[in-house]
Amino acid sequence: MSTGVPPPALRLQAVTFAYRHARIFERFDLTVLQGEMVGILGPNGTGKTTLLRLSAGSLRPASGSVESLGRDLSGIPSRERARTIGVVPQESHLSHDFSVGEVVLMGRGPHLGFLGLEGPRDREIVHTVMARTNILHLAERPFRTLSGGERQRVVVARALAQQPRLLLLDEPTAFLDLRHQVEIYGLLECLNREDGLTTVVATHEVNLAARFCRRLILLHRGSIHADGPPADVLRPETLRTVFGVEVLVRPDPATGLPHVVPVSTVPSGA
Numbered sequence: 158m159s160t161g162v163p164p165p166a167l168r169l170q171a172v173t174f175a176y177r178h179a180r181i182f183e184r185f186d187l188t189v190l191q192g193e194m195v196g197i198l199g200p201n202g203t204g205k206t207t208l209l210r211l212s213a214g215s216l217r218p219a220s221g222s223v224e225s226l227g228r229d230l231s232g233i234p235s236r237e238r239a240r241t242i243g244v245v246p247q248e249s250h251l252s253h254d255f256s257v258g259e260v261v262l263m264g265r266g267p268h269l270g271f272l273g274l275e276g277p278r279d280r281e282i283v284h285t286v287m288a289r290t291n292i293l294h295l296a297e298r299p300f301r302t303l304s305g306g307e308r309q310r311v312v313v314a315r316a317l318a319q320q321p322r323l324l325l326l327d328e329p330t331a332f333l334d335l336r337h338q339v340e341i342y343g344l345l346e347c348l349n350r351e352d353g354l355t356t357v358v359a360t361h362e363v364n365l366a367a368r369f370c371r372r373l374i375l376l377h378r379g380s381i382h383a384d385g386p387p388a389d390v391l392r393p394e395t396l397r398t399v400f401g402v403e404v405l406v407r408p409d410p411a412t413g414l415p416h417v418v419p420v421s422t423v424p425s426g427a
């Protein structure tokens with residue numbers, strides 16, 4: 158009997174995963190509701206990228222299940238998954254010198270028919286997402302000639318052209334300057350707020366995540382160490398345990414949200 162409650166955008170239940178002899182997750186659980194914007198934080202090697210790949214269905218767990226919108230990803234062909242889940246990788250490399258418009262049009266691939274020919278509706282969607290991401294003026298430019306911030310907007314636009322209901326991003330601002338970092342997060346926040354696009358971002362940018370994500374998840378040794386609003390997660394004692402660094406956490410004067418200032422590393426064995 159239906160309860161009328163929509164299924165979560167993402168649910169991992171009792172997931173176990175390892176690379177050869179390195180176990181990353183052991184009976185790991187995570188639920189992301191539709192419409193959430195979630196930041197995934199944690200040190201290098203803690204499993205952030207692996208978590209996104211499991212969530213996208215590009216990796217399969219050794220045990221447990223990964224579901225999106227109530228369906229187990231293991232039973233969904235990759236082409237069909239791509240109509241629901243968009244992925245923005247940390248780096249995007251193209252083997253040919255495609256124009257920006259061509260790159261964004263690639264996002265329509267999962268929706269095209271047998272011959273792979275786009276129609277007026279596909280071109281309309283591409284035009285809309287390029288306008289939304291402020292790259293229409295770059296449509297004819299070769300992708301390789303763009304700045305880092307421009308490239309990242311193009312890659313986000315390509316994912317949006319899939320018309321996903323869940324967007325997964327791996328370090329989307331890792332190689333960008335401060336201006337472009339804020340622009341990318343502002344875009345993601347706008348898509349989440351205005352379109353209800355469920356967004357999960359794996360990032361090292363603690364303060365940007367605190368500003369733009371209403372929920373933060375802090376990974377530590379293959380499990381969730383803290384989960385909740387930024388003010389609940391970003392506590393000095395919590396960050397000391399997970400990152401091995403002493404920090405000051407103060408209210409951001411512009412937003413009132415927590416702002417983290419590293420002070421010193423924690424001595425080994427402390």
